Amino acid sequence: MEIQKTALYNYHKNLGAKFVPFAGYEMPIQYKDGIVKEHISTRTHAGFFDVSHMGQFFLEGDETLIESLEKIIPADLKNLKINHSKYSFLLNNEGGIIDDLIITRTEKGFCIILNAACKENDIKQISQFLKDNHKHLLNNDLSLIALQGPKSVEILDKLIPGVANLKFMAGNNFDYDGEKLYVTRSGYTGEDGFEISISNKKVEKFIDYLISNEVKPIGLGARDTLRLEAGLCLYGHDLNEKINPVEANLKWAIAKKRREVGGFNGWETIKNLLAKGSEKIRVGIKPDGKVIARENTKIFSSENNEIGFVTSGTFGPSVNAPVAMGYVKSEFSEIGTPIQLEVRGKKYGGKISELPFYKKSYVK
């Protein structure tokens, strides 16, 4: 498969981006400032992220569209109001997570933001449940920009008046430079911020404005440290098709009504696990010292029994310490439980920690 580029590829290049292949795209991992500075400037001012590699999947249809989608998505789509969004997943028959996503109710149907690496398969999986009168489109003419950080609202509202009135996980259409764009108050850093869906033709001009307001470009490197500090999962690492939402400690994202009534893929399994608990569960992990427990690090109990593994681990610049997430046997999941992390053949102490590591500042 040919490597793909987002509409901003040359723009990133001019900003001094270092690129890496990611999910079939050539994406910036960092810019000149480096990951730590990019991370800190997002937390203290504002940063922008080109997330145009993610799928913007639009669906249109009558009431039967909701029934179709609810077979594979365990959110309460019937009661989702227009311009409101939910974090949810696509589930397989065993309750495993095919992808995690944000779904927004639009006037004509829904928009689903899909992970880049999963989007083609996601669409296949969703399509199985669609009827002939349901229209769908993966819109590649749109870029997606995340603007994150405490100054985001002030900066964006100056350009697009009204966005300041949006609440977390809500969106709307706005006018910009003679075009419509769709803005939601959301993101994946733990900061207040927005995601802006904008045509590829206008995106450079929009970024020019952000940069003139000292918004820094942020690469995938800092995106990873920011989301991990915020305790948010990265698909393909913390989540996969063999892990279900109960194990992933994401049962909050399954609507209460739907837990009871079911009617979605994997409901039997999930209902069972909700009642009796899962064998393993996703937890936060804090190494005691400076050692970084990266993905696949084995986790041992204080009695030296292997109890789990790390799925994401890095240094958290705002926490100023290493942070990690992983799966442990449920009996070891209590906050504060001492554990050992095997790094380069040596065992280092650590503890099960609360998530997030860094307090979220969403505007609700």
Next chain:
Amino acid sequence: MSEKKFSKKHEWVSLDGDLATVGITKHATEMLGDIVFVEVPDAGKAVEKEGQAAVVESTKAASDVYSPISGEITEGNKAIADDPGSVNTDPEGASWFFKLKIKDKGEYDSLMSKDEYDKFCKENPS
């Protein structure tokens, strides 16, 4: 203290009698990015030329640091283990990694000069 010599794995060595000081080059730190963890060897450890001797981690990944020269470690720089970020600011000065008593000065002589190393980096960008 002798002039600094350089390895293809981006370490530098300076020599004072039979005592060598080893660190990673500025070029290496620029490739690694923000350094957030360092593990240095304990005194008494024997290291081989091009053998793994220390660990350096950036926000992105962990990398081994090799000794460009054989010998016995006399000291690991605890200051950089306590403050890994200092490796980014002064990699070829205060933020050396370890000192070792060398066995064969020939190994030092065979390393690259500053000019040769700069040329090597230009020809092998990564």
